[in-house]
Amino acid sequence: MLDFLHANLSYFLSGISVGGQYALIAIGYTMVYGILRLINFAHGDVFMVAGLMMVYLSTALPVTIAIPLVLIMTVVLGFVIERAAYKPLRTAPRMSVMISAIGISYLLQNAALYFTGGLAKVYPAIPWLSQSVTIWGSTTKMVTIVTPILTIVLVVLLTLLIKYTKVGMAMRAVSKDFETSRLMGIRINSVISVTFVIGSFLAAVGSILYFTNYASVTPISGGMPGLKCFVAAVFGGIGSIPGAVIGAFIIGIAENIIKGGTSIFGFGGSGWTTFSDAFTFALLIIILVVKPTGLFGEKATDKA
Amino acid sequence: MKQKSKAELWIAFAAIALIYVAVTVLEQTVDSNHIIFTVLKKGAIYSLVAVSMNLLNGFTGLFSLGQAGFMLIGAYTYSIFTMPTEVKLTESVYKYYEAAIKFDTGIFVGLICAGLAAALFAALIGLPVLRLKSDYLAIATIGFAEIIRAIFQWDVLGPVTNGANVMRNYLDLTDVKIPFTDIAFPPTLYVFLASGVCIGLIVLLINSSYGRAFKAIRDDEVAAEAMGINLFKHKEMSFIISSFFAGVSGALLAMYQYTVQAAQFKSAMTYEILLIVVIGGIGSVSGSLIASFLYIAASEWWLRGLDMGKFLGIEAPNLFRSGFRRFVFSIIIMMIVLFFSKGLMGDKEISFAGLVRRFNKRAKTAKGGGIDG
Incomplete structure (x- = not known):
């Protein structure tokens, strides 16, 4: 068993790191589904757009400014998508909302295709994250170690937010029963917006970690x-x-x-x-x- | 009443016949390299797959997103079956593998087998998947389409599928002959005939008692079950039939394209077909037909200029560069999804009587306006 672990260590390490990055994206899906019962097909593309923003911003700005800017802009993007494409369909059948999500995904991909010209863009090396380290005989990037730790920290923070704040309580109520919580005076729309904001923020963090590992962004990535x-x-x-x-x-x-x-x-x-x-x-x-x-x-x- | 519906039927037949005559005449008179033939052929192929998707999504209420996977099965089955044995034995296609299937069939058999292969896969997939509902069904069918794509690219199956490499040199549209002669069949007419027959069969099915059962399931599963409709049986049937025709359209696409590769059939392709169905109206066959031709005409022909630097006489190479067409297109689609969620036709069909009624109504209101003024 230990031999197997040692022989395949590099795969385990990259698996854990990719797993952490997936976790950050998956939270966005699970929260949105929990509240709206919607598979947000556009979430993966929001993640991709966050990657592209980093590529373009880092050419003009230092990384320390580019990263917070990417986080903010992705959050805004998530918020706008929800307001523009999902909110008008709140009372429509679930299928229409899902089709709208697919449409947004198609739109983001085609927009990315247009702006990048269809070429793979090289992701900027983020100074500390891209360093190589050696663990137990296999070489990997710093990001591999940072990812699981950062993921767990963020998840703990998120759990605390959901458990102990007013917004978190509202979220739990809305996901339990949409109609009743509306009757109880919870402002549904702001709760949903907060959900999208959190989801997009985590997707942006995930995209920084993921693309540091994979080094290039394409419209379909x-x-x-x-x-x-x-x-x-x-x-x-x-x-x-x-x-x-x-x-x-x-x-x-x-x-x-x-x-x-x-x-x-x-x-x-x-x-x-x-x-x-x-x-x-x-x-x-x-x-x-x-x-x-x-x-x-x-x-x-x-x-x- | 019966007399009237009979008249309607004759008008419909006449309209369809007129379309075929128009296609035939067009093909004999216009230069065969004209873009309109691309639009007509591709439009007819997409009509078939859009109608087959509509059978599932619009008439049975199953939100399935596996269409690209079934088209892939159809396209590959067709190309494997109709590739001449001589070609299979040389290195021109199967370069890295030795072809395992050492016979070849004609076009018609190839098309039928393409449909059957897709239907067989659908029958197997349907067993676990059709127990799921709405969005879970959607994501599971996307998943299966991806698995199918992976299987066809697997190098262990290389002797059959040629791995991830291109399939070519099979019988394509230029190889279609008029039966018992050596004269080439007009290609556009052939595509129209093939998908016309298939769409006709789907329409007959929708209007049969099975079709009514499908619609009952769509409207209310519990009520349908209480009426004695076997839910699983009918869902499975709709799924298999829809996949059969998706397979045939995949084969037609392979014929049209001359080459085919598994990497082409991504989930983006299914999304494209879904958007065509939405534009036409979920639950309307004629809507799907109109939307397919509009979609293909717009993307292949009318909006071409958006990619080429010149559109409507405006030259702006920096704005109208490669990819702008699809960007504009997806914005239009979002507008339709958000503001015209019924699509072109809603769930109605085009009918002569309806047109007459609408025309009369308009004439009447116009007259009324005249008196008031």
Whole structure:
């Protein structure tokens, strides 16, 4: 076991780091779904746009100013998307809202395609995060170690926010029962906006960590991570924040081991690489069929 | 009443016949490189897949997003089956693998097999997936489409699917012959005939008792079940039939494109088809048809200038550069989604009587206005 761990350490490390980045995105999905019952298909693209903003801003500004600016602008983007594309459809059928989300995703991707000219943009090296370090014989970037720690800190802060503040209490109430909480005088729209703001903020943090690792941003680099993070949220039980985090770590690690895929299954070497994405969806289908509420989900009514 | 609906039917037949005659005449008179043929062919193919998606999303109420995956299965099955054996044995396509399938079939058999292969996959996928509801169904079908794409690119299956490499040299639109002769069949007419027949079958299905059961499920599952409709059976049936036609349209797309590659069939393609269905109106076959041709015409022809630096006589190479067309397009689509959520047709169909009624109404109000003034 220890030998296996040592031989595949680099995959485990990158798995943990990718898992942390996925966790930050997955929280955005799970919170929005918990409150609006909407798969926010545009969330992955917001994450991609945050990456592109960093690319463009860092050419003109020093990193210390660019990072906070990226965070703020992503938050604004998330807020605007909610107000423009989801709020007018509050009373429409759920399918229309989902179609609107798909439309926004299409719009963001095409906008990115236009502004970048379809080329992959090189992500700026962030001084301290991009340093190499060596752990137990395998070399990796500093970001690999920072990610899980930062993720856990942010998750703890978020949990405290939800447990002990007034906004958090309102969020919990809205996700329990939309109509009743409105009757109780909770301002639904501001609660939803706060949810989107938090989700986008975490996605922006995630994008800084993720793209530091992957070094380039393309208009479609948000799609796949986006879908995977939704799967992570479903896997952990939608609406549950710790569930999303654990689901994301599991998916991140499993995916990287499949990518490495030395001889774990005794078959096919690199042949499994094509399946690193497919694995995630296979996991999704299995969990939906076997335990639709996910690992930590409460008994919901409308899933299967 | 019956007399009237019969008259309607004749008018519909006449209109369809007129379209076919127009296509035939157009193809004989206009230069075959004209952009209009691209629009017509691609539009017809997209009409078929849009109608098949509408059968699921609009008529059965199953929000499925797996269309690109089924098109991929259709396209690959078709190209594998119709690629001549001589080509398979040389290195021109299967460069890194030895082709495992050592026979070839004609175009018609290839098209049918493409549909059947997609339907078979759908039957298997449907068993677990159709128990899920709305957005969970959507995400699970996207997932399956991605898995299918990964399987077709897997190098272990290379002898069959040629791995992640391009498939080509199979029978394409230029290889279609008029039966029992050696004369080439007009390609645009062929695409129109093939998708016309398929769409006709879907319309017949929608108007049959099965179709009414589908609509009942869409409107209220619990009530439908109480009426004695077997929910799972009908959902599975709708899913399989829709996938069959998606497979056929994938095969037609392969014929039209001359080459086909698994990487093309991403979830973005499904989104595109979904947006066509939304523009046309969810639950309207004629809406889907109109929207497909409009969408393809706009993206391939009318808005071309947005990418080429010159649009409506305005030259602005810095603004109108590559990608601007799709950017403008997605803004238009968002406008439709937000402000005209019913699409072009809502859930109504185009009908001659309806047009007459609307025309009469307008004439009457115009007259009324005249008297008041």
